[in-house]
Amino acid sequence: MPTLKKMRLYLIGMPGAGKTTLGRALAVAYGLPFRDLDEEIVRREGRNIADIFAAEGEAYFREREAAVLREVVRELPGVVLATGGGTPCFHQNLEVLLETGYTLYLEMPVSELVRRLERGAASRPLLAQAADPGVLEARLYETLAARQQFYSRAPLRCIGTACSVGAVQRLLSRYQASG
Ligand SMILES: Nc1ncnc2c1ncn2[C@@H]1O[C@H](COP(=O)(O)OP(=O)(O)O)[C@@H](O)[C@H]1O
Ligand SMILES: O=C(O)C1=C[C@@H](OP(=O)(O)O)[C@@H](O)[C@H](O)C1
Ligand SMILES: [Mg+2]
DSSP states (O other): OOOOOOOOEEOOOOSSSSSSHHHHHHHHHTTTTTHHHHHHHHHHHOOOHHHHHHHHHHHHHHHHHHHHHHHHHHHHHSEEEEETTTTGSSSSHHHHHHHHHHHOOOOOOHHHHHHHHHHTGGGGGTTOOOHHHHHHHHHHHHHHHHHHHHHHTTTTTGGGGGOHHHHHHHHHHHHHHHH
16 A cells, blocks of 8 residues: 555644544554654653643743654654644744655644543643633634644645545545656
8 A cells, every 4th residue: 555665754733633643543554653753752851741841941842842853854764753733833843844754734623622632631731721611712723823824834634533544545645646
């Protein structure tokens, strides 16, 4: 099935879109190693994302994120990489993604993001204060509005809960065949 033995496939999109979950499954399907950028940062820092934000602030996290992204790209010619929701929006990271692999935007309606994140928002520091679903929804709409300009530059896009492994494989095959 995979047409390229070594390819980098990057998943971008909002928190809760399913980048980590789908990324793992895609890596198995393509026989490629999987990396989650947040997990790579956590491993190098020896503390979790919430602790990094709390102790150092967002600017520090964004610098580490940009540096670790470039390390992963340098080290792995073949990889499925789940990025963090903010990754493409800082430090020219989107350019790195677009120039070194296939970038797929997992586009998920805010209603579905709210449903998925209602319970898990605490581990995502930018959403951690939004305990109330109404506040969470408003925060997600605001964030999406600011990030749309970055996400929409991905050449591949999969919409809603139809983003299955098979759907992404078909999308990518068509894209590879077209150019
Ligand atoms: N296809 C899916 N259907 C239902 N729930 C999902 C699906 N993919 C992910 N989730 C759930 O949504 C939440 C966020 O998923 P995750 O993969 O961590 O997203 P991201 O990495 O984009 O933030 C998790 O609780 C996960 O179990
Ligand atoms: O949207 C964001 O700015 C962030 C999303 C998180 O990743 P997920 O998209 O995997 O939740 C993580 O990188 C960090 O909490 C910041
Ligand atoms: Mg994730």
